[in-house]
Amino acid sequence: xxxxxxxxxxxxxxxMQYRSAALAGIATQFFWGFIIIxxxxxFYSQALVHPPISLPQLITYVWLQQSFLSFIMLWFRDxxxxxxxxxxxxxxxxxxxxxxxxxxxxxxxxxxxxxxxxRCFPILLxxxxxxxxxxxxxxxxxxxxxxxxxxxxxxxxILVAISMLIYISTFVTMSAAGSLLMFGVIGExxxxxxxxxxxxxxxxxSIVNVLPFxxxxxxxxxxxxxxxxxxxxxxLIPLQLVWLAALIGIGKYAMGKALRRVVVxxx
Amino acid sequence: xxxxxxxxxxxxxxxxxxxVRSAVKSLFRRExxxxxxxxxxxxxxxxxxxxxxxxxxxxxxxxxxxxxxxILVPDRGTCTIMGYTPWLDRVAYxxxxxxxxxxRSQLWWDVPVIDSFELLRDIYGVQExxxxxxxxxxxxxxxxxxxxxxxxxxxxxxxRMRCEIAASLLHSPSILxxxxxxxxLDAISKLAVRQFITTINKEKGVTIILTTHDMNDIEALAxxxxxxxxxxxxxxxxxxxxxxxxxxxxxxxxxxSSINAPSIDDIIVQMYKEYQIT
Numbered sequence: 001x002x003x004x005x006x007x008x009x010x011x012x013x014x015x016m017q018y019r020s021a022a023l024a025g026i027a028t029q030f031f032w033g034f035i036i037i038x039x040x041x042x043f044y045s046q047a048l049v050h051p052p053i054s055l056p057q058l059i060t061y062v063w064l065q066q067s068f069l070s071f072i073m074l075w076f077r078d079x080x081x082x083x084x085x086x087x088x089x090x091x092x093x094x095x096x097x098x099x100x101x102x103x104x105x106x107x108x109x110x111x112x113x114x115x116x117x118x119r120c121f122p123i124l125l126x127x128x129x130x131x132x133x134x135x136x137x138x139x140x141x142x143x144x145x146x147x148x149x150x151x152x153x154x155x156x157x158i159l160v161a162i163s164m165l166i167y168i169s170t171f172v173t174m175s176a177a178g179s180l181l182m183f184g185v186i187g188e189x190x191x192x193x194x195x196x197x198x199x200x201x202x203x204x205x206s207i208v209n210v211l212p213f214x215x216x217x218x219x220x221x222x223x224x225x226x227x228x229x230x231x232x233x234x235x236l237i238p239l240q241l242v243w244l245a246a247l248i249g250i251g252k253y254a255m256g257k258a259l260r261r262v263v264v265x266x267x
Numbered sequence: 268x269x270x271x272x273x274x275x276x277x278x279x280x281x282x283x284x285x286x287v288r289s290a291v292k293s294l295f296r297r298e299x300x301x302x303x304x305x306x307x308x309x310x311x312x313x314x315x316x317x318x319x320x321x322x323x324x325x326x327x328x329x330x331x332x333x334x335x336x337x338i339l340v341p342d343r344g345t346c347t348i349m350g351y352t353p354w355l356d357r358v359a360y361x362x363x364x365x366x367x368x369x370x371r372s373q374l375w376w377d378v379p380v381i382d383s384f385e386l387l388r389d390i391y392g393v394q395e396x397x398x399x400x401x402x403x404x405x406x407x408x409x410x411x412x413x414x415x416x417x418x419x420x421x422x423x424x425x426x427r428m429r430c431e432i433a434a435s436l437l438h439s440p441s442i443l444x445x446x447x448x449x450x451x452l453d454a455i456s457k458l459a460v461r462q463f464i465t466t467i468n469k470e471k472g473v474t475i476i477l478t479t480h481d482m483n484d485i486e487a488l489a490x491x492x493x494x495x496x497x498x499x500x501x502x503x504x505x506x507x508x509x510x511x512x513x514x515x516x517x518x519x520x521x522x523x524s525s526i527n528a529p530s531i532d533d534i535i536v537q538m539y540k541e542y543q544i545t
Contacts, residue, residue, distance in 0.1 A: 005389070010385075014377055092366070095366045262339075
């Protein structure tokens with residue numbers, strides 16, 4: 001356990017040193033945030049039916065997406081791990097007395113946390129003080145805020161478990177590009193990153209609801225804005241736990257299989 | 268301490284000849300050849316030995332090291348090291364060994380060396396006082412004092428290699444596998460590394476298995492050598508015996524009478540020729 005904590009700490013400290021990357025990221029995310037909000041404002045002003053999610057709720061959804069981008073994006077990756085697998089440095093990882101799954105999981109988690117810590121606070125802070133039309137609203141009460149925090153972190157754990165599958169698939173494909181693209185595009189769409197899930201047609205929603213992706217992003221953000229009620233949130237948290245356990249189980253099993261037939265070539 | 272018996276391992280290698288035509292052909296039918304990297308390798312190593320494991324490029328040296336350190340699973344054969352089978356009891360077993368792959372790095376690129384060391388301390392669960400005394404010994408004997416707080420990316424190859432070796436010994440392993448530890452090092456660093464290997468072998472009784480292409484390493488360190496070529500074990504025994512057996516007879520006439528003792532490199536070349544493994 002100490003090993004996992006230690007790699008977590010080291011990765012966190014390491015990730016926090018990339019200041020200019022964070023600044024550039026913040027700028028990009030504001031740009032994106034504004035554009036997406038303007039698009040939705042245009043749509044909403046022409047709406048013929050009553051939209052399933054209110055505009056302020058949607059704006060909150062967008063800002064949360066932007067500030068916690070590194071919690072929810074599947075393309076956010078650790079190239080070191082990919083290199084480790086493809087160039088054979090994994091040899092060293094294999095001579096350590098610790099499970100590789102847990103070790104990498106801690107590393108990936110720390111990386112996302114470090115990146116989010118640098119980016120989320122400035123974005124949240126500014127978004128709260130923006131003019132009314134663009135403003136990030138506050139959660140209605142403390143319970144909602146607490147539920148948001150719990151679901152957000154459970155969502156992060158699920159997301160890291162999903163991203164572990166991308167790394168494990170690299171053992172077979174030897175190239176990260178394919179899985180990254182597939183997981184990235186499909187996973188993010190199903191998580192409501194492109195179109196917020198309440199705005200999807202109902203047949204699509206019924207598909208999205210049985211998959212784990214929306215539990216990483218859409219679910220905590222709607223808990224925050226109050227679009228998902230507190231009782232509903234409490235009902236869905238066990239589902240997050242079940243998915244988390246299932247994904248870690250699958251990942252560990254697949255990794256065990258992959259490591260049995262790993263070939264470290266050369267040198 | 269180490270007993271390897273009948274280890275075999277083969278790799279599947281995709282093959283095609285050059286050119287676009289064969290590239291297209293290989294889309295439909297791919298030809299594989301089995302390359303036997305290891306073929307019925309057996310040997311026994313006693314505690315406290317330093318063994319030089321040599322052979323030409325591609326002989327299977329690194330593959331053997333990888334099998335013995337639990338990274339690769341062999342096709343056939345058994346291997347018992349300190350009562351463990353490396354690839355079956357991997358996690359319990361690797362606590363007892365240290366491995367240095369000269370061509371790879373285990374240190375974190377962007378952080379000071381000491382951070383990597385502390386991570387390793389926690390991974391291996393080394394007690395604080397044991398860690399401190401090990402670190403002190405390693406810093407002194409490998410002369411790391413000035414570089415230990417430098418990020419790895421700013422170290423030279425020789426400095427990095429000394430840190431790599433230190434990193435593999437922080438948990439006081441009883442066996443150390445060194446896969447080309449002196450590759451690319453200058454004379455001073457090479458001597459430092461050799462000196463150090465002798466020291467830990469004498470003072471801590473660490474069993475050392477060393478692969479290298481630098482025969483001076485072998486001469487300075489190992490009494491016993493194991494030679495493999497094309498995956499088969501060819502010679503296992505004393506270095507001096509080897510020297511007598513394979514002293515090239517034609518060398519004196521070729522190079523003039525000024526050479527009376529053939530260098531170890533000459534002997535190895537002669538031996539490779541004799542076994543037809545070059």
